Amino acid sequence: xxxxxxxxxxxxxxxxxxxxxxxxxxxxxxxxxxxxxxxxxxxxxxxxxxxxxxxxxxxxxxxxxxxxxxxxxxxxxxxxxxxxxxxxxxxxxxxxxxxxxxxxxxxxxxxxxxxxxxxxxxxxxxxxxxxxxxxxxxxxxxxxxxxxxxxxx
Amino acid sequence: xxxxxxxxxxxxxxxxxxxxxxxxxxxxxxxxxxxxxxxxxxxxxxxxxxxxxxxxxxxxxxxxxxxxxxxxxxxxxxxxxxxxxxxxxxxxxxxxxxxxxxxxxxxxxxxxxxxxxxxxx
Amino acid sequence: xxxxxxxxxxxxxxxxxxxxxxxxxxxxxxxxxxxxxxxxxxxxxxxxxxxxxxxxxxxxxxxxxxxxxxxxxxxxxxxxxxxxxxxxxxxxxxxxxxxxxxxxxxxxxxxxxxxxxxxxxxxxxxxxxxxxxxxxxxxxxxxxxxxxxxxxxxxxxxxxxxxxxxxxxxxxxxxxxxxxxxxxxxxxxxxxxxxxxxxxxxxxxxxxxxxxxxxxxxxxxxxxxxxxxxxxxxxxxxxxxxxxxxxxxxxxxxxxxxxxxxxxxxxxxxxxxxxxxxxxxxxxxxxxxxxxxxxxxxxxxxxxxxxxxxxxxxxxxxxxxxxxxxxxxxxxxxxxxxxxxxxxxxxxxxxxxxxxxxxxxxxxxxxxxxxxxxxxxxxxxxxxxxxxxxxxxxxxxxxxxxxxxxxxxxxxxxxxxxxxxxxxxxxxxxxxxxxxxxxxxxxxxxxxxxxxxxxxxxxxxxxxxxxxxxxxxxxxxxxxxxxxxxxxxxxxxxxxxxxxxxxxxxxxxxxxxxxxxxxxxxxxxxxxxxxxxxxxxxxxxxxxxxxxxxxxxxxxxxxxxxxxxxxxxxxxxxxxxxxxxxxxxxxxxxxxxxxxxxxxxxxxxxxxxxxxxxxxxxxxxxxxxxxxxxxxxxxxxxxxxxxxxxxxxxxxxxxxxxxxxxxxxxxxxxxxxxxxxxxxxxxxxxxxxxxxxxxxxxxxxxxxxxxxxxxxxxxxxxx
Numbered sequence: 001x002x003x004x005x006x007x008x009x010x011x012x013x014x015x016x017x018x019x020x021x022x023x024x025x026x027x028x029x030x031x032x033x034x035x036x037x038x039x040x041x042x043x044x045x046x047x048x049x050x051x052x053x054x055x056x057x058x059x060x061x062x063x064x065x066x067x068x069x070x071x072x073x074x075x076x077x078x079x080x081x082x083x084x085x086x087x088x089x090x091x092x093x094x095x096x097x098x099x100x101x102x103x104x105x106x107x108x109x110x111x112x113x114x115x116x117x118x119x120x121x122x123x124x125x126x127x128x129x130x131x132x133x134x135x136x137x138x139x140x141x142x143x144x145x146x147x148x149x150x151x152x153x
Numbered sequence: 154x155x156x157x158x159x160x161x162x163x164x165x166x167x168x169x170x171x172x173x174x175x176x177x178x179x180x181x182x183x184x185x186x187x188x189x190x191x192x193x194x195x196x197x198x199x200x201x202x203x204x205x206x207x208x209x210x211x212x213x214x215x216x217x218x219x220x221x222x223x224x225x226x227x228x229x230x231x232x233x234x235x236x237x238x239x240x241x242x243x244x245x246x247x248x249x250x251x252x253x254x255x256x257x258x259x260x261x262x263x264x265x266x267x268x269x270x271x272x273x274x
Numbered sequence: 275x276x277x278x279x280x281x282x283x284x285x286x287x288x289x290x291x292x293x294x295x296x297x298x299x300x301x302x303x304x305x306x307x308x309x310x311x312x313x314x315x316x317x318x319x320x321x322x323x324x325x326x327x328x329x330x331x332x333x334x335x336x337x338x339x340x341x342x343x344x345x346x347x348x349x350x351x352x353x354x355x356x357x358x359x360x361x362x363x364x365x366x367x368x369x370x371x372x373x374x375x376x377x378x379x380x381x382x383x384x385x386x387x388x389x390x391x392x393x394x395x396x397x398x399x400x401x402x403x404x405x406x407x408x409x410x411x412x413x414x415x416x417x418x419x420x421x422x423x424x425x426x427x428x429x430x431x432x433x434x435x436x437x438x439x440x441x442x443x444x445x446x447x448x449x450x451x452x453x454x455x456x457x458x459x460x461x462x463x464x465x466x467x468x469x470x471x472x473x474x475x476x477x478x479x480x481x482x483x484x485x486x487x488x489x490x491x492x493x494x495x496x497x498x499x500x501x502x503x504x505x506x507x508x509x510x511x512x513x514x515x516x517x518x519x520x521x522x523x524x525x526x527x528x529x530x531x532x533x534x535x536x537x538x539x540x541x542x543x544x545x546x547x548x549x550x551x552x553x554x555x556x557x558x559x560x561x562x563x564x565x566x567x568x569x570x571x572x573x574x575x576x577x578x579x580x581x582x583x584x585x586x587x588x589x590x591x592x593x594x595x596x597x598x599x600x601x602x603x604x605x606x607x608x609x610x611x612x613x614x615x616x617x618x619x620x621x622x623x624x625x626x627x628x629x630x631x632x633x634x635x636x637x638x639x640x641x642x643x644x645x646x647x648x649x650x651x652x653x654x655x656x657x658x659x660x661x662x663x664x665x666x667x668x669x670x671x672x673x674x675x676x677x678x679x680x681x682x683x684x685x686x687x688x689x690x691x692x693x694x695x696x697x698x699x700x701x702x703x704x705x706x707x708x709x710x711x712x713x714x715x716x717x718x719x720x721x722x723x724x725x726x727x728x729x730x731x732x733x734x735x736x737x738x739x740x741x742x743x744x745x746x747x748x749x750x751x752x753x754x755x756x757x758x759x760x761x762x763x764x765x766x767x768x769x770x771x772x773x774x775x776x777x778x779x780x781x782x783x784x785x786x787x788x789x790x791x792x793x794x795x796x797x798x799x800x801x802x803x804x805x806x807x808x809x810x811x812x813x814x815x816x817x818x819x820x821x822x823x824x825x826x827x828x829x830x831x832x833x834x835x836x837x838x839x840x841x842x843x844x845x846x847x848x849x850x851x852x853x854x855x856x857x858x859x860x861x862x863x864x865x866x867x868x869x870x871x872x873x874x875x876x877x878x879x880x881x882x883x884x885x886x887x888x889x890x891x892x893x894x895x896x897x898x899x900x901x902x903x904x905x906x907x908x909x910x911x912x913x914x915x916x917x918x919x920x921x922x923x924x925x926x927x928x929x930x931x932x933x934x935x936x937x938x939x940x941x942x943x944x945x946x947x948x949x950x951x952x953x954x955x956x957x958x959x960x961x962x963x964x965x966x967x968x969x970x971x972x973x974x975x976x977x978x979x980x981x982x983x984x985x986x987x988x989x990x991x992x993x
Binding site: 037038039040041042043044045049051052053054056057058059060061089090091092 | 897898941943948949959961
């Protein structure tokens, strides 16, 4: 079992559920958690961009993380949750089913992702965490928010 | 007791530099931006020392010094003239108008403070 | 920020103002205004820049400013006359000074050769001996003296051995008149070493014969310390002309002599105490003194009042960040108030005239009032942009060898700060273009019966809620034949296209267009009118040209007053709410069935009176819906687009007109075609603001993809 070093600092991670799978991201990037509000669709957007919402006067794009990870488009309901994250100078919202836990890498080691065939999901996964019988995939936010693929209208 | 210095200069930069230097030396600083404004300020302030520029709009340094010397309340207040001009005639004119002393710009902060301390009772 | 850094920033800000004051004054002098105040204002501007520059050690700037100041001093003193040549030199000097300031601020170097040349020209115009370089740097006077001393107080005196000095010091009345005080002088002597003071009070008359402003005391001080004569003399530097002063070296006195002196000291010290007692006594007497003094005090302020100009309007300086923050908060307030109004209406179901609704209407009124006032804070006159133009005109005119006069009007027209800063570029290019391409050479002009000096007019004004800026020239106008030929040559129009004069004039805005026979120095930077047009459009503005051959051209640029709020028409498209900029909308109408005509398999046009305009379904163009809205069921917005003239946009219905706060879509997301920005409606949801031209372009692309135009010619020729 090979570990991924997280540097000398211990990081805190926040985990959340999409469908039946559980994922987590570095909590330092998370700004807040909001309930679902309907998003205004923006033309010429990739399918995983649900639209934009109003976050206290700022216009924030909402990314359907399920769609982004190739797990199907989410049927957003009031029970869904938006995790507001900050990458560089931008803020974005991630649409997920529910938030689960906060865990620390001090207590749980991060394993290197097993060498399965690369697909729409694994390209975003940096590592895996085993906790209490659950498997939590660590998401690389920068990859998720990278929009290098140009989407035609 | 904290002493008060009134600085009269039309240049914002110079006013800020004087404020910076004098405040650091423990003086309380009030400012005016030309001679007319300076006279206004003197209606309500009793500075221990006045520092004034020569070239200013509305009322220049010479006029200001003469006015101050003619005012019973402030005729005994030391006035230091602050300017880049170096010709003897200008200095003599300031002296005649009643200036107590003279500081040349660019001013050396230590010397400025020494000069103020020298003339402040 | 470190205080010196902050003051440095202040200095450069002040330089901007002073340079503007300088140019303004010189231009006024050029127009013939030679009054003392104008000349003084010019002098003071250079003087202050030099003063501040010296404080920061900006040597090249100070050296140049010094030469400049000398000439100006002579002019204000009446020694040199400010004739046409002189003023031209002064204007060039002011441009150079501005370059020095910029170089100092940005850490670069100004053009030394040019600076030296202009400085030499100034010196040549200055009467009397050339001041040259030696006096260029302000003489660093050590100490604070009327007579320059070269020894510093804080330097170690040479041969710092114990020295003794006998100092005789007899103040004159004039010393006290200058608010100097013998006590203070003695105190300072005391800081140099050990002093023994003796006063001769013989001359003090009895109280009734005493002139309270007289000087009757004669001091003898023995100073022992590690000081030299220069240091001692330095103490008297302020008062040396107002007293009898004698400084002599004394032998280091043996102890016996010191004892002898000490006994004398006893008498002396009693005398030394007299002045502190004397001073308040003198003050009392002065206070009670007869009318002579007050009279003098009265005339002085009266004189001051006369020379005082009209009080300037009260202004305060505010940190721009605070203003921006305030504007954002007010924007939130407007949104919140709208949301509140909406919720109340929805939940209470009360009638329009209910108390709550009336109160809400008042609240909305107040909020709008606050918003208008706050926006006005950030409104700035375009003057700051216009002020840079005279110099530009001078430089461009010189570069292309044309004589140009610039006339400006309406520089106090106000516009939001967000727009002002972005005006500079388009205006600069339009003026460059006018001088380079519009105006003829002086020879050509004279041949045409025009004055050799061409004129360029720059005006600003408000018109129907926008700011309109015009740049016009009295040059040769657009050479239509040449423009058309060039456009055909570049494949921008068909060879046999029939165009109106206006359409030909507008060809210059097409990308890739330039009619300069030789790319001259300035326009060769690749800036064509199409670039100007793009930058104007990026501001939400429009630009057009009108021209008369042989008489000149006029460029008209219209811009929104602010980039922060927008007057919009809120519309529904499918289940989406969108906002269309009101300024782009010409009219809205409900098409009748017979006015909607199909053109080709998928396009429609709308007949409006006698004209056919393309009909665009926004839902389809933007990808909001699959199906077209039935034109007869919806509302058509007739809009003015830049690229395609008039177009009719089909929406489901109009919800209303509103002023909305513009929110950036790009800040957190990315630019989207057809979308200018976003706003937040009363229900808290985000609504997109349409970019009309973008919608038109998007529609064209969507249509082309759906239904590519046939490329094959109708008939084949040849093999």
